[in-house]
Structure formats: C-alpha cells, structure tokens
Amino acid sequence: MMRPRQKRMTRGDLLLAILLLLVALAGLVRMASAPAGARVVVSDGERVLYTAALDEVKDVDLEGPLGVTRLRIDAQGARILASPCPLKVCMGMGPARRDGELLACLPNRILVEVVGPQAEEDYDLLSR
C-alpha cells in the first residue's frame, strides 16, 4: 500500500519559481533604472488634490474619506508617514523619487505620483 515518496519540489515547481522570480526582478530593475522625478502629484484617482516640487522639504496633510494621510517630501523623495487605513500598505512602500513611481493608499483614496519635469501637460489630463 505504501506509495513511493514523491519529490517535494517537482521540476515544474522549480521552473515556475525561477520564471516568476525573473519576471518580478525584471520589473523591479526596470523601475529602479527610471530617471529621477521632478514633481509630486497627489490625486484621488480622478482629481488632482495637490502638487509640489520634489526638492522642497515639507510635510503635507492630505484629506481622504478615512481621514488624514500625512505625506513627507524630503531628500529621500516622497513618502507616507501616517495613514488612517487598516493595512498601511502605503507606509510600507517607502519613499518614491523616480519618474513614474507611485505611492497609493487605496482605502483612503490617496494616490501620490512622482512625475518627470516634462509631464506638465499630464496634469490637465488628470484634472479634466
């Protein structure tokens, strides 16, 4: 009745793990090699709530449906210091300073985006 002991990790498992790791790492490398951003744009997904230059050091309080999300802009970039959301994913995302990088607090509907110097026209698209 004893079945031969199966291998714990099949070849398919191993290949899949390697493939997924490569995809994830490729994505991270692509993001890390983006040029530095110039401005911070905060929106709720539809409307722009706030924008500032990335080289001004300051703390900003952003009002969302759950309460106040505190954003800090300093030499490291923009990061979320405090948030009323339950999971705090946004705080765990650390600082964003490269073009296209994003901090999102989904429950509180705060979307912090770092954009390059040439992205002025995009604001109109967002704030339409």
Add this chain to the structure above:
Amino acid sequence: MTCSAADPQELARVRRKIFLALFAALAVAVHALEVLMPTPLPWFRLGLANVLTLVALFLYGGRAAWTVSLTRVGLGSLVMGRLFGPGFWLALAGAVCATGVMILAWRWWRRWFGPIGISLLGAVGHVCGQLLIAWLLLVRHAGIWQIFPLFLLMAVLTGLLTGWIAVVLLERLRQYAPFREDE
C-alpha cells in the same frame, strides 16, 4: 452511529466533513494570528492560512478548497472585526482569485506542479486579484500596476514558503490511514 460507522463510504464521508471543518477552523485561527502578528512591513503577511486551502485541495479536491478559503475569509474577517470593511473586499478578491487559480492549475497541470507550484500560482493569483479589485473599485489609475513587481516578488517568496509547509504537512497526513485512500 454504530451502523453508519460500519459502512465504509459513510465513514469516509463523515471523516471528510470533520477534517474539512478542522482545516477551516485552523485556517481561521492562523489567519487571525497572522493579522495580529507584528511584521516588518505593516501590510505584509505570509499567507500561511493558504496552507490549509492547499491541503484541502490536494486531499479532497476543488470544492473543499473553496469551503476552506471562503470560510477563512468570512469568519476570519468577522473575528477580526473587519467584515465588509475596505480591507475585506481586497482580502476576498485575493482569496477568490488565489483559490480559483489553484483549483484550475491543480485540475489541468497536476502532472507538472506539486503543492509548491500550485501555491506559487495561487500567490500570484492573490496579488492579481487584489490589484484588480483595487483598480476597479478604488483607484482607476493605470499607475497602480507599478506596485506589481514588488508584490509579485513577495508573492513568490511567501508562495514558496507556504507551498513547502503544505508539502510537509501532506506528507505527514498521508501517513495516516484516513488520508491514504483518496485520489
């Protein structure tokens, strides 16, 4: 009770029910522990409760996996006081996608993937489901997919860990007679 216990089919059915209930209860407990446990990143969780879904899937099949994962999300959120809160919908979307992907992968590709591979696919499904629902319900912004690589990396690491635990658990369980005759 004595007469039904003599019928081997009935015995298997009752056993299956009892073990499924145990798996679901364990999943709820593990889920609660994970939510309460402090982690380096506040939102980061290992997804250990998924071990029970995996074990149910490999022992009893797709419906059992649905039972365990949906019970886990529903009761787990109720116990933690987050039922129908914003985090709940993300958790539900993640669990539904993860379970769906795992069941399909198990049905179609069981020959190539063991529990570790299925767990990896489930973890990826979890991330996709969460981001998809976040994109649909919360932020209609393509930039949300920027988080994907980081989440994917985490999913692969935690998926490997939970898959490994499920493999070891399955090995242990299959040493006992009630789990041997299935499949």
